[in-house]
Structures are given as structure tokens and as C-alpha cells.
Amino acid sequence: MAWFILAIAGVLEVVWAFSMKKSAGFTLLTPTLVTFLAAAASFILLSLSMRTLPLGTAYTIWTGIGAIGAFAVGVAVLGEAVTPGRLIAAVLIISGIVVMKMSEG
Template sequence: MAWLALFLAGLLEIVFAFSMKLSEGFTRPGPTAITVVSLIGSLMLLSVAMKALPLGTAYAVWTGIGAAGAFAVGIVFLGEPMTALRMLAAALIVSGIVLMKLAAE
């Protein structure tokens, strides 16, 4: 259950980052509201996951999911560049998430 909560928290972090970008500095009410709600939900789920998972593992996986997911959303929906170096960086983040999961078992 902790890993599911952590995964969902990471997904909400992606929503948070994307909607914050769309809020244009919190000047657009709709994306601003989504930003606030998704941030609160993400933190609540992270706190649930931290009841059972080590702090370092939970936090690293949460931020990793958010970082890699925001990277992908930026490329797919915002037309951000997909360079080889950025792809390598994203692959290293995902590798770190996988290693943290394996180390926690």
C-alpha cells in the first residue's frame, strides 16, 4: 500500500508541476487551483507512504517520479527539446528510482 501511495503521490507531483507552468505565475485561476489541490494531495500521499518506507527512499522516489514525469510532459505537451543529454539525465533519474525501490526490499 505504501508503494502505491508513493506512486500516486509522484503522479500528482507531475500534475502539480505541469499546472504550475500553465498557471503563468499563479495568474490563471483554473491551473492555480489544480496546482494547489495536486500539491496538497501529493504531500498527503507522500506522508502516508513515509509511515512504512524509509525517508530517503520515499523522498527520492517521489522527487524522481516528479522530475522524470515533468520532463516527459514538457517534451510531449510543451514542445521542450529532447536532446541526447537530457534523455541521458532522465534515464539516470529513472535508474535511480529503480535502484531505490530494489534497495528498499
């Protein structure tokens, strides 16, 4: 169950990052509210997952999901550039997540 909670926390990290971008520096009410609610929920779920998962594993995977998710949303929704360097970075992040998960004792 901790892994499922951690995955939801990671998805919520992507939600708050995207809504923060759409908030125009916290000048638009709805995306600002979504940002703060999603961030709070993400932190709460992360803390719940850490009841059973190691700190290093949970935090690394949470930030990795957020980084890759934000990159994907940026490309798919916001039209951000896909460059070889950004793709290599994404692959390295995913590789790190896989190794961290496989190394969890």
C-alpha cells in the first residue's frame, strides 16, 4: 500500500508543479488554490508512505516521479522543447528510480 500512496503523492507533485506554472506567479486564484491543495496532499501522502518505506527510497522516487511527470506535461501540454540532452536527463532519472527501487531492502 505504501508504494501506491507514494505513486499518488508523485502524481500530485506533477499536478502542483503544473498548476503553479498556470497560476502566473500566484496571480490567478484557481490554479493557485490547486497548487497549494495538491502540494499539501502530496506532502501528506509522502509522509504516510514513509511510515514503512525508507526515507531515501521514498523521497528519491517521489521527486523522480515529479521530475519526469513535469517534464512530460511540459512537453505534451505546454509545448516545451524535447532535446537530446533533456531526453538523456529523463532516462538517467528513470534509471535512478529503477535502481533505487531494486535496491530497497
